[in-house]
Amino acid sequence: MEFSIKNGNPEKQRVDCVVVGLFEGGKLSDAAKSLDIASNKAISAVLKNGDMEGKLGATLVLHGAVGASAARVMLLGLGKQAEFSERHYRHAVHAAVKALPKGVASASFFLAELAIKKADIHTKVAQLVEVAMDAAYQVNAIKLKKSEPKTLNKIAIFVNQSENAQAEAGVKHGLAISLGVSLAKDLGNLPPNICTPTYLGEQAKKLAKTYGFKVEVLEKKEIEKLGMGSFLGVAQGSVEPPRLIVLQHLKGKKDQKPVALVGKGITFDTGGISLKPGGDMDEMKYDMCGAASVLGTFKAIGELGLAINAVGIIPTCENMPDAGAIKPGDILTSMSGQTIEILNTDAEGRLILCDALTYAERFEPSAVVDIATLTGACVIALGHHPSGLFSNKDALAHELLAAGEIAHDRAWHMPMWEEFQSQLDSNFADMANIGGRAGGSITAACFLSRYAKKFDWAHLDIAGTAWKSGKEKGGTGRPVPLLTTFLVKRAQKN
Numbered sequence: 490m491e492f493s494i495k496n497g498n499p500e501k502q503r504v505d506c507v508v509v510g511l512f513e514g515g516k517l518s519d520a521a522k523s524l525d526i527a528s529n530k531a532i533s534a535v536l537k538n539g540d541m542e543g544k545l546g547a548t549l550v551l552h553g554a555v556g557a558s559a560a561r562v563m564l565l566g567l568g569k570q571a572e573f574s575e576r577h578y579r580h581a582v583h584a585a586v587k588a589l590p591k592g593v594a595s596a597s598f599f600l601a602e603l604a605i606k607k608a609d610i611h612t613k614v615a616q617l618v619e620v621a622m623d624a625a626y627q628v629n630a631i632k633l634k635k636s637e638p639k640t641l642n643k644i645a646i647f648v649n650q651s652e653n654a655q656a657e658a659g660v661k662h663g664l665a666i667s668l669g670v671s672l673a674k675d676l677g678n679l680p681p682n683i684c685t686p687t688y689l690g691e692q693a694k695k696l697a698k699t700y701g702f703k704v705e706v707l708e709k710k711e712i713e714k715l716g717m718g719s720f721l722g723v724a725q726g727s728v729e730p731p732r733l734i735v736l737q738h739l740k741g742k743k744d745q746k747p748v749a750l751v752g753k754g755i756t757f758d759t760g761g762i763s764l765k766p767g768g769d770m771d772e773m774k775y776d777m778c779g780a781a782s783v784l785g786t787f788k789a790i791g792e793l794g795l796a797i798n799a800v801g802i803i804p805t806c807e808n809m810p811d812a813g814a815i816k817p818g819d820i821l822t823s824m825s826g827q828t829i830e831i832l833n834t835d836a837e838g839r840l841i842l843c844d845a846l847t848y849a850e851r852f853e854p855s856a857v858v859d860i861a862t863l864t865g866a867c868v869i870a871l872g873h874h875p876s877g878l879f880s881n882k883d884a885l886a887h888e889l890l891a892a893g894e895i896a897h898d899r900a901w902h903m904p905m906w907e908e909f910q911s912q913l914d915s916n917f918a919d920m921a922n923i924g925g926r927a928g929g930s931i932t933a934a935c936f937l938s939r940y941a942k943k944f945d946w947a948h949l950d951i952a953g954t955a956w957k958s959g960k961e962k963g964g965t966g967r968p969v970p971l972l973t974t975f976l977v978k979r980a981q982k983n
């Protein structure tokens with residue numbers, strides 16, 4: 490998709506569709522007014538006839554409107570003007586892109602002109618780009634007959650001439666995040682027989698080549714040398730060899746300590762010997778979405794050339810049942826030296842992450858954020874809108890919460906009090922790998938916290954937000970917007 494910033498009148502655009510907004514009660518935006526006048530009140534007539542009320546997200550496409558140079562005019566409902574917010578704006582843009590007729594290849598959006606509290610033109614343009622890209626995203630389905638390629642490929646965003654520079658910067662920002670989100674979606678959506686640990690390693694190398702990252706993809710022998718007994722324990726049940734991917738984007742000052750992002754990369758989670766029930770098990774291909782969000786965020790900061798030092802660490806393997814797989818009762822020794830009694834092989838995410846966290850120590854990071862589809866319990870606690878946020882440092886938690894608000898990719902701060910820790914007690918090892926059903930997402934975070942004592946650390950449980958189920962099954966690309974925004978804000982502070 491190509492985005493451009495333009496100035497001009499809606500009636501003069503020779504494109505397939507011009508999109509203008511109107512509020513509930515028939516209040517026209519400036520662009521809609523301009524079109525109405527040029528078209529001899531064609532829009533007023535539609536309102537009078539009752540075909541359009543301006544409800545948020547409602548759309549009506551007019552063909553051959555007299556006085557307009559475009560083939561079509563889309564009227565887009567914006568809801569109540571007094572309530573119009575960034576969230577409503579995003580909802581409307583999403584609805585507009587989804588409702589564009591099939592034949593539309595080029596569209597001109599007159600929406601960034603709308604007044605939204607606290608949103609400047611940079612924000613409005615960036616969000617338009619992000620939402621449009623999200624709405625226009627198509628799965629690369631593997632089908633005998635390729636589905637027709639969607640034709641929408643050019644979006645012009647209209648602003649006042651004085652705003653051009655800020656708007657252009659908004660496009661760049663929005664596009665960078667969108668490309669990261671798309672990559673994360675693509676990786677998540679791939680079938681698990683293609684998106685293996687080896688494949689993820691190759692994708693990381695490709696990214697590194699494109700953006701000049703430093704990259705290492707460690708194989709089993711090297712992972713053994715590091716002493717990652719916990720990670721290797723999970724990997725040992727699969728014929729797919731594990732990988733430890735390490736990416737470095739070094740565009741900050743030489744002495745600046747890096748931010749480390751650690752992503753769970755289970756390319757398929759059967760549960761192992763503690764086998765999951767069969768229903769919806771296909772969705773466990775999304776158990777690498779933490780890893781995908783790290784790669785997506787690296788793509789975004791690579792696109793932006795962001796002045797920051799960042800390290801991406803991805804432990805990736807499959808969790809399979811096998812004669813050689815770990816079993817309940819086994820004890821593993823992690824890279825940190827702490828031992829772990831396996832009580833449930835389905836609690837495997839924390840087992841690969843704990844060693845990756847220990848590995849992160851060598852970078853002396855200013856902060857470590859891990860991202861993982863870690864627990865079903867998080868979905869029960871928070872549903873599908875916020876990601877769960879846990880941290881050993883309140884200031885870091887608040888930075889991430891704020892980034893999530895700005896990016897419309899929100900997280901919710903969960904408790905991680907000392908009291909929960911004893912649920913991990915084991916008679917046979919330093920800790921058990923599960924803490925019972927009560928507060929399952931919290932005890933999972935408590936487990937990780939034992940490997941994050943040497944740095945400021947936060948954990949994002951994205952089990953409820955990384956993908957959608959049902960008819961709209963697909964990766965969401967979350968939390969790439971949150972993570973990218975977090976890094977952008979950090980870069981501004983440094």
Ligand code: BES
Nearest residue numbers: 833835836837862863864865866923952
């Ligand atoms: N990948 C799953 C978590 C998950 C389950 C995410 C369903 C999204 C939807 C994770 O590895 C897992 O199986 N967790 C267990 C932990 C339990 C055994 C303590 C869970 O949540 O049931």
Ligand code: MN
Nearest residue numbers: 758835836837
């Ligand atoms: Mn599991």
Ligand code: ZN
Nearest residue numbers: 755758776838
């Ligand atoms: Zn898992």
